[in-house]
Amino acid sequence: MKFEKLSVPTAVHTTNRFKALLKAEAKASGVPNIGMWVTPHPTVGKTMAELRKEAEDVFDSIVEALTRGTDSESEEQEAPGERITIAGDDYADVYDKFNKMFMKERWGDGLPLVPPTEEKIQWMLQGTDRSPDDVVSETRPSGRAATIKAVAINAVMAGAVPAYLPVIIAALEAWDACDWGWGSVTTTSPAAPLMVVNGGISKEIDINSKSNATGYGWRANATIGRALELIFNTVGGTIPGYTDMSIMGCSSTITSTVMAENEDVLDDLGWQKYSEMIGFSAGENVVSVVPAYWGFEEIWIKTNTADELLECLIWELGNRGREAIMDWIGGTWLILCPEHAKILANGGWSKERVRRYLANALPNYYRYPKGKLRKIFKDAYPRASQTVMDLPDNALVSGYSVKESDYKIFVVGGPGNESQNWRVGAPYENEFASRKITLPKNWKKVLEASDIMTMLMPKLPW
């Protein structure tokens, strides 16, 4: 798209299954009538003879795009901020009709939404001192701007409260700063935001950092992440199979994965918070976000000594590195459970020392002989062809990054001795972006208006 904007006539390739996404991206970039040449999906796996035939079939459209351009299509005009009245027999009927209408428009995630009425939006906007017209981020693939008001509307729809809004705004700013943030919302991979919150705000608004922190049960964890995802849907314009091309998707695209670091444990152990490790001041409220591939690996280690625990960690993580050899070698994010963290701290290890130890040990632990890689991998894993398959047979290859900053450690969770390992592929996809969370001047009133309900252990229902 950028070539056309630089006055270079352009013919862009896409496959028929990705055409809608390319059209959306073209419109967002300001060149809605970009010249396209479209071949049948997929391109990968085809022989040169098949690719030659496909190129011949569309060659005239390449020439036409370069010499004549594409006729302008009339564009449908939207009415931003449009008010929509929904009537029904009673409240339940209105609510049902509202949800059906929003789902039909693809404004949502499939779960019932809270109606974004003017009254609820004004209530939500108490969570920030910024102007409703301020732009937080330009989104993809639609190119539309997520204003503070649009963020508030989606936060209402997600079921959030005003006190969550500062975190949602900061998270969206951080997402925009991630190299692969907006790219990940349309990718074929199962990617969604992984979000970690540090600072006193976690307790003030009750973001779970303990048992089941990455799971269900806490309004803050669920709706902060859901608001972000709804912004992707409604402002960004992601539609599964149309502009969001995730092959199988993942359930974390409904609420993201939102957690707080367990700072009670970190304080007890004298370990740094993640935000402090990356340069924020102690006590600052910070949100860190990264587009993460869905799924983690369970690290179930039962030992009481730091040396044994580290040896087991290297063993488990090291063996799991093999798959990355043939794809993108990216970051490793260890979410350490408090019991494992305590064992390491009691053995005299700081959080930073553990991180550096893993960063130095893992790339060298499991090194696979290139000569043993099957010849078929050259075509099956085209990305690795350039980095691995052309190496001499006696080379040893690793699935772990040699870049120390690719290794992160967070302490999250409740009792038990199971940690988690999250990974992502590409080296450029693994950088968390972090932003300070800015609270409104009347923060105490916002907390009152939000009626934060701390989730305590209830009386068991059986």
Place this chain on the structure above:
Amino acid sequence: MSTNSIEVLRPTGMIVDKKAEAAVRDTSLDGKKIGLVWNHKDYGERLLDAVEEIFKERYPKAILSRWQLEECCKKPPEGEIESIAEKIDAVVYTLGD
């Protein structure tokens, strides 16, 4: 607002008008410098091989050059696209996948 109706707001944000003029086109490709650019997506370079062959057969007077972007999915490094654009008259871009 009556008890059996609600007024809600459209949640889609604000349109950003970035519309740019389309590049001026020449009806002939003879003598034109055509850049064949691969964005690094799988098999895109192979499809460009096929396109290059056909260009050589049908437009022998076109001057072809091949380019490879640093990566497919991340924001391109500052100036990467601009430096290619300075050296070509038209571009055929493949995504692959």
